[in-house]
Amino acid sequence: MSRASDQAVTAAASPRQRLKAERTDLLLREAARLFAQRGYRGVSLEELASAVGVSGPALYRHFPNKEAILAEVLRDVSRRLRDGGQVRVAEAASPQEALEALVDFHADFALGETDHIRVHNRDLRTLADDASGQVRKTQREYVELWVDQLVAVQGIDRELARLKCQAAIGLLNSTPHSVRHGDPEIVKPVLVQMTLAALLS
Numbered sequence: 001m002s003r004a005s006d007q008a009v010t011a012a013a014s015p016r017q018r019l020k021a022e023r024t025d026l027l028l029r030e031a032a033r034l035f036a037q038r039g040y041r042g043v044s045l046e047e048l049a050s051a052v053g054v055s056g057p058a059l060y061r062h063f064p065n066k067e068a069i070l071a072e073v074l075r076d077v078s079r080r081l082r083d084g085g086q087v088r089v090a091e092a093a094s095p096q097e098a099l100e101a102l103v104d105f106h107a108d109f110a111l112g113e114t115d116h117i118r119v120h121n122r123d124l125r126t127l128a129d130d131a132s133g134q135v136r137k138t139q140r141e142y143v144e145l146w147v148d149q150l151v152a153v154q155g156i157d158r159e160l161a162r163l164k165c166q167a168a169i170g171l172l173n174s175t176p177h178s179v180r181h182g183d184p185e186i187v188k189p190v191l192v193q194m195t196l197a198a199l200l201s
Helices: 003-011 015-038 045-051 057-061 066-091 095-112 114-126 129-154 158-178 184-200
Strands: none
Touching: 015 045, 015 066, 015 114, 045 057, 045 066, 066 095, 066 114, 066 129, 095 114, 095 129, 095 158, 095 184, 114 129, 129 158, 129 184, 158 184
16 A cells, blocks of 8 residues: 555544554654664664654554564555556556656655665565565565566567666665765756666667
């Protein structure tokens, strides 16, 4: 479910349910920030609780343990990427337009959610196999959206298209770390142009 869908469900919930959903969303954002700063193993449950203004035991109303929080941070961002990508593809008039929309969408993500990228790159391996498998499955579904469009545009083999798409996503994900103090209004168009040039070369 996308974050927009989550918000729609939350709006129809009871005040208590809405408060819990809002607190969970805040917890995931703060967990991503702290994990990005210090690493998963460098953050305690007490620090996570303090960041969202609750007691340590109160966290157990949301998640059974710290690993479950990390798992949901990574599942949530992976779902939002996949679901957002599906929307862009559905709204596009052609595979070329869909590919351009995916690149634009991911550039916004890479510039706006560097914490999630850093946590994924560093801490995904700490998850149990079932949790990491769920994250990777959702990510593969997202990549395949790109592959579908590139195959349709260029008529190339899917394996080659997948290689190019994974490299393009990697470019978008890694660049903001080196230009994080730059103006997104300047950085984003350069990233989009370079990524499309690499994909369509």
